[in-house]
Amino acid sequence: MASFVGQPSIKGSTETTRMALLTFAAVGLQVTWGIEMTYCTPYLLQLGLTKSRTSLVWIAGPLSGLIMQPIVGVVSDGCTSTYGRRRPFMVLGSIVVAACLLTLGWTKEIVSAFVAEGEFRKTCTVTLAVLAIYAVDFAINVVQSCCRSLIVDTLPIPKQQxxxxxxxxxxxxxxxxxxxIGTMDxxxxxxxxxGDTQFKKLILIAAFSLMFTVGVTSWAVTERVLVSEKDEEPRDGPIKIIRKIFKATIQLPPRIQAICWAQFWSWIGWFPFLxxxxxxxxxxxxxxxxxQHVKQSKDALGDIGRIGSMSLVIFSFVTFLGAFILPLLIRSPESERFTHRPPAAIAEVVTKFNKYKPDLYTAWLCGHLMFSGAMILAPFAHSFNFATTLVAFCGLPWALASWAPSTFMGVEVNRLSSTTPTYERFPLSRRNSNPSSSSGTPLTPRSPFPLHLENGLSDDNIASTGELSGLYFGILNIYTTLPQFVGTFISMIVFSILEPGKSPELADDAAPKERLDRDGPNAISVCLFIGAISTVGAAWATKKLRDMQ
Structure with missing residues (x-):
C-alpha cells in the first residue's frame, strides 16, 4: 500500500492549455533528439570514424534507455520529494544534458587546450565526443522517462488518449x-x-530548448506527494530494484506484453530511420x-545536415498534421464516451464518418505497413526528390508510432489500479482547488486521510497499480531499446561489408579510392530495407493485440 497526499493539478483555464503545458517538455526533448540524430552521425564521420564504428557509438541510445529508464522509473516511483516524484528528476536531468551537449559541441576546443596537435589529439577528440554522446543519452533518458510517467500520473483513464x-x-x-532551424545557415x-559552426549553434539551441520546456512543465504541474511506499520495509537497494524490474518484465499482464512485442518489432525498423x-x-x-562545386565543399558536414534536414522538415510537417488530425478521426481504445470530441468547426464532418472511424489498434497496424512499404523502396532511391518523398511519407506512421504505444500503456497501467475512482478527487486545474478549505494548500488532500492505492496483485513487489507507471513505462522502454541493439548489430555488419572505409562524402582524409561511386550500394538504404521487413512483424504483433480486445 502506498500513501499519497495532495492533488495533481495543472495551471491553465482550459483543457487545451493544461494539456499543452503538461506535455510541453516533449518539445525540448524532441529538439534535442532531433539535432543529435541529424548531426552527430556526420559529425563523427567528419572526425574520421568509419560508418561501422559510428554504428557502434549509437549503442549509447539503446544502452542508456535499457539501463536508465527502468531504473529511474522504479526510483522515481518511490521518490518522496515534496516537489513530487517526477519533476526533480526532470529538472536535474535537463541540466546534465545541457552541460554534456556543450561539451559535445566544443570537443575540439576542450581537447586542444590540454593536448598538443597530432594524431593523439585526434584520438582524444573522438573519444571525448563519443563519451559526451553517451552522457547525453543517459541523462536525456532520465528526463524522458519521467515526462512520460508524469502524464500517466496526472491524467485519469478517460484522458489518457x-x-x-x-x-x-x-x-x-x-x-x-x-x-x-537545421535548414538555415x-x-x-x-x-x-x-559558436563558429552550424553544429555549435544547434547545440546551444538544443540545450536551451530542453531546459526551458522542462522548466515550463515543471512550473505548471503539481504532483501528488508520496508519503510512503511500505512503512514496514526499508527503501529498495540497487539489487532489489533490478530484481523487481526483472520479475515484473517476465510477469507482465498479457495485454501489456502484447504492446511491448509490437513496440519491439516496430523499433527494429524505426531505429535506422531515425x-x-x-x-x-x-x-x-x-x-x-x-x-561538382558542392561535392568539393569544405563544410560537407553542414551541407549534408542542411540538405538532409530539408527532407525532415517535410517529414515533420506531415507528422505535425497527422498528430493534430488523426486523434480526431480515430476511436479511443476506451469506450466511446471517452473519445476525444473534435472542434465545432469540423464536428459535422467528423460525425458523418463517425461509424467508419477505425480504432487505434487498426490505425497503428496500418502505420506499420505504410512505413514498411516506403522503406522497402529505399535501395531504389537514386535522386534527392525520391528519397525526400519516401522520408516525408513516413510522417504519418511516425505520428502513430509516437502516440499509440503510450496511449495503450497508459490505459492498461491505470486499468490495473483497483482504485480508479480516486482520480475524481483530483481536478486538472488549480481553479478546482479551494485554498481556503481545511487543506490549506493544493498539495494537501481534501480529506484528513492520505490517499491509498491498493495493489492489484498478490505479489506486492510487482504490484500493478497506477502508482507504478514508472516501472511499466520503463519496461516498455526495454522493448524499445533492445531492438536498437539488433539494429546496431545489423548496421555494423552492413556497413562493414558494403562501405568498410571512411565516408567518401564526409571524411576529410578519405583515400581517393573511397571517393564517390554512383554505382556502388548505399549501405544506409540497405539498413532501411531490412528495418522495413521487421516492421511487417510489428503489424502482425499489433493484430494479435487487437484480437485481445
Whole structure:
C-alpha cells in the first residue's frame, strides 16, 4: 500500500492549455533528439570514424534507455520529494544534458587546450565526443522517462488518449522546429558569436530548448506527494530494484506484453530511420544530384545536415498534421464516451464518418505497413526528390508510432489500479482547488486521510497499480531499446561489408579510392530495407493485440 497526499493539478483555464503545458517538455526533448540524430552521425564521420564504428557509438541510445529508464522509473516511483516524484528528476536531468551537449559541441576546443596537435589529439577528440554522446543519452533518458510517467500520473483513464495525443503533437512541434532551424545557415545569419559552426549553434539551441520546456512543465504541474511506499520495509537497494524490474518484465499482464512485442518489432525498423535518414538523404543528393562545386565543399558536414534536414522538415510537417488530425478521426481504445470530441468547426464532418472511424489498434497496424512499404523502396532511391518523398511519407506512421504505444500503456497501467475512482478527487486545474478549505494548500488532500492505492496483485513487489507507471513505462522502454541493439548489430555488419572505409562524402582524409561511386550500394538504404521487413512483424504483433480486445 502506498500513501499519497495532495492533488495533481495543472495551471491553465482550459483543457487545451493544461494539456499543452503538461506535455510541453516533449518539445525540448524532441529538439534535442532531433539535432543529435541529424548531426552527430556526420559529425563523427567528419572526425574520421568509419560508418561501422559510428554504428557502434549509437549503442549509447539503446544502452542508456535499457539501463536508465527502468531504473529511474522504479526510483522515481518511490521518490518522496515534496516537489513530487517526477519533476526533480526532470529538472536535474535537463541540466546534465545541457552541460554534456556543450561539451559535445566544443570537443575540439576542450581537447586542444590540454593536448598538443597530432594524431593523439585526434584520438582524444573522438573519444571525448563519443563519451559526451553517451552522457547525453543517459541523462536525456532520465528526463524522458519521467515526462512520460508524469502524464500517466496526472491524467485519469478517460484522458489518457488525449494526453498521449498531445504528447505526440508536442513531439511533432519539436521535430518541425528542430529540422527547420537545421535548414538555415545559422553562422551566416548570426555570425560567429557563441559558436563558429552550424553544429555549435544547434547545440546551444538544443540545450536551451530542453531546459526551458522542462522548466515550463515543471512550473505548471503539481504532483501528488508520496508519503510512503511500505512503512514496514526499508527503501529498495540497487539489487532489489533490478530484481523487481526483472520479475515484473517476465510477469507482465498479457495485454501489456502484447504492446511491448509490437513496440519491439516496430523499433527494429524505426531505429535506422531515425538515426540515419538525414545522412542517407544528404548522401543521395551528393551521389546523384549535387554539382561538382558542392561535392568539393569544405563544410560537407553542414551541407549534408542542411540538405538532409530539408527532407525532415517535410517529414515533420506531415507528422505535425497527422498528430493534430488523426486523434480526431480515430476511436479511443476506451469506450466511446471517452473519445476525444473534435472542434465545432469540423464536428459535422467528423460525425458523418463517425461509424467508419477505425480504432487505434487498426490505425497503428496500418502505420506499420505504410512505413514498411516506403522503406522497402529505399535501395531504389537514386535522386534527392525520391528519397525526400519516401522520408516525408513516413510522417504519418511516425505520428502513430509516437502516440499509440503510450496511449495503450497508459490505459492498461491505470486499468490495473483497483482504485480508479480516486482520480475524481483530483481536478486538472488549480481553479478546482479551494485554498481556503481545511487543506490549506493544493498539495494537501481534501480529506484528513492520505490517499491509498491498493495493489492489484498478490505479489506486492510487482504490484500493478497506477502508482507504478514508472516501472511499466520503463519496461516498455526495454522493448524499445533492445531492438536498437539488433539494429546496431545489423548496421555494423552492413556497413562493414558494403562501405568498410571512411565516408567518401564526409571524411576529410578519405583515400581517393573511397571517393564517390554512383554505382556502388548505399549501405544506409540497405539498413532501411531490412528495418522495413521487421516492421511487417510489428503489424502482425499489433493484430494479435487487437484480437485481445
Amino acid at each position: 488525449t494526453g498521449s495525443a498531445w504528447a505526440s503533437r508536442m513531439v511533432s512541434v519539436g521535430h518541425l522546429f528542430g529540422y527547420v 545559422l553562422v551566416q545569419i548570426f555570425g560567429t558569436s557563441f 538515426f540515419y535518414s538525414t545522412t542517407w538523404v544528404g548522401e543521395t543528393y551528393f551521389r546523384y544530384d549535387a554539382p
